[in-house]
Amino acid sequence: MTRRLLNCRLYSHAFHVTTPIFYPNAKPHLGHLYSSLLCDVFHRWQLFKGNGSLFTTGTDEHGLKIQLASMNMHYANPKEFVDELYKDFVRLDENANIKYTRFIRTTDPDHVINVKKLWNLCLKNGYIYKGQHSGWYSISDETFYPESRVIPDPKDSRKYINTESNNDVVYHSETNYFFKLSAFKDRLVSHISNNPSFISPEVKRQQILKELTGEGALQDLSVSRPSCRLKWGIDVPQDPSQKIYVWFDALCNYISSIGGIDAISRNNLVPTNAICHNMEGNPYQNSKLHPQLWWKNTTHLIGKDIIKFHTIYWPSFLMAASLPLPKRIVVHSHWLCDGFKMSKSLGNVVDPIEMIEYYGEDPLRWFLLENSQLEEDGDFQESKLFKVKEMMAMKWGNLINRCCGNKFNLQRAVSTFSNGETQESVQNVFESESMIKKKIEQIFLNLSELSLLLDHCINSFQLRAALRTVWSLIDEANTLIQLSEPWSRNSKEQDAIIYTCMETSRIISILCQPIIPKLSCELLDRIDVSAAKRTLKYAEAHTDNSYGSNANSKGRGAPIKRINKRAH
Known part of the structure; x- marks a missing residue:
């Protein structure tokens, strides 16, 4: 009883916040910074209040896009390629003063182990099976799309695109492993309906409920790819002829980064210093908080384009493995530039590091937070x-x-x-x-x-x-x-x-x-x-009677310097 009461007390003061892990096939953009910034402020605020807090972020480094890009860039192998690219994301965090607890990479050995453990749990519980799969596959999105969401490309009649992301799709037929996603429809609807804060803002919660309750909403999900086509990925346990689907791999990072599947599914207390090693001076390195307590108070902060993967696929994988769900999933919108979607062709892609170098990290942090709402796209x-x-x-x-x-x-x-x-x-x-x-x-x-x-x-x-x-x-x-x-x-x-x-x-x-x-x-x-x-x-009036001792001395400079408008 004493231990349970102690855990309950600690639980209310333990927070874990995550960004999505970012795909390092190009340099980080303003949207990456925005996700990281929201999490950074939340994490710093909890520490400021005296709470325990973990903030995890990282890079999603497997998949066909990485494999093809590394070949096109003439790297010896994809690992050398991602070893260079992930540094751009670390550099952005450093420049923007983002203080994460751990930066996880899906090529990290402990993560690879946990992905295989998650797979084996789902398999053991009867939710993974082998079958033939035919369908429209998008390399850019790393996912299959149903026939109903595929149309001829208006710009090129020889190609097809999907109506969700407008990216190219090609027809594939192959033997894969499948996840019984269809088995979780009712459980997902029940959990989302009974836990109004599980998905926010409310408009996104209603969006997912509508998708789940629509006719033919959930079909079983292909969760592997043949190794002859996808070479850069984690082997399916006991079957190296198949690689694990990149989203099954990537989503597991949230558990890998705080100690792993064994840690959140067993009852003995585990020190958190094993998961805080990437942040020097972390005040919670010697904490005895159980990883279950961090996990049950986890907030996933994601962009609206990956809502399906986090609110449908991820909870289903966890349920299939008999693992607890995170506390909530918060969905934010995207960033435009002067009213238009950012694109290289328009020449309006905002480089966050360039903005930081000229204006400073804090003015940019303030601007992004003051000029955004979760429900609406921001306009840089x-x-x-x-x-x-x-x-x-x-x-x-x-x-x-x-x-x-x-x-x-x-x-x-x-x-x-x-x-x-x-x-x-x-x-x-x-x-x-x-x-x-x-x-x-x-x-x-x-x-x-x-x-x-x-x-x-x-x-x-x-x-x-x-x-x-x-x-x-x-x-x-x-x-x-x-x-x-x-x-x-x-x-x-x-x-x-x-x-x-x-x-x-x-x-x-x-x-x-x-x-x-x-x-x-x-x-x-x-x-x-x-x-x-x-x-x-x-942070209350009349609580500090010792400041200002040298404030009126001559020669002390202004705390904030004015600058000229930037030349373009």
Whole structure:
């Protein structure tokens, strides 16, 4: 009983968030960064709150596309090819300050072992069988499509395309292993219906329920390919004439990355240090949390184009293997550029590393989060990214610069108005000026509600409202300075105004550390907030009476620099 109660307590504080593992057949794009960023902010926020959190990402390195691309690029073998390509994804994460727990590759030995274990469990339980398969196969999508979703290519009558992705398909007939996907229709419908948060947003949950309950919704799935055609993949156990279907392989990464199938299916406690080795200084390396607890609180964050694989195939594989399901699957939309789908032919493909090199990682992180919603495609406009950088300098940076000017004394203001039991009410200084008093009261009220708003928005992967609230708070603080003109007032009134504005910046900067980690640190450095007082405990008004000691000294630079518009 004691162990069970302990596990229950720990379970509520254990989080595991995943990106899809990315296919490294081309350089990473804005969509890859967006998935990683949403997970990174969620992961950092849980750690910030004192919870246990794992964040896994990686690359999906098997399949016919990789095999053909490596041949076309004249590599000796596909492994040499992916050994080069995966580095681009690691580099993007490094440049964007994405701090994952583990970067898994499907060529990692422990993953290969777990894929075979998953296969054997499904086989043992009677859900895999051998048969003849004929159908329309898309090399680009690594999947078969039914006849009803195949049409002649409007651009070339000699070819055929599928209506889901519009990619080419060719007709194949071959002997494969099949997975009894049709056996899971009712169980999937029941689980999705009874667990409304299993798929979000709600519109995506309804989409999958509609697909599952439609006529002839689920057919058995081909889960292997002949080795004579697909050479670059994991051998089917006991049958090297077949390679395991790339999606069966890839989806298993979510379990491989946190300890493997044995770890989530047995009852003894297993230290998590075995799965945290890719992140130096991880505060949970010595945690005794059972991998089952991480897995049962797993969130898969995916793009809308791979929803079927994650909400239908993956839960079915897990059910067939008698393994528990993840907690939820969150689906996000894609990114356009200036209103158009990104494509090489249009010349509008956004290189995220190029944007980071010019604007910095934090302005790009902020832009992507503020200008997106899960339900709608985002629209990248470089002019808006430039505006974010400008606003950070002109509104946030300038707010600090003004209050840290040599006309004021932040240390004195903090000492006066954040001094424990003897604290003097800021608002009371302006009893005879109702407009200023109400403005200050409203600022502190809004600050008191900010952490809860951020918590809700981050947990739902919808940050737009929270970031716009941050801007409104910064605007309120700037407006307070304009209205009150502290430079023309006595020292006590001056200190009350400066303190209010710098408490605004201090609290916002602390709370925004998971969102803009580098910039938040620089803003807090500028007003001399000690490293020990940048935790959630201090993200409330009047909790830090020691900052600002050197803030008004001459020669200290602006925390955010303005830049010129980028030449094209």
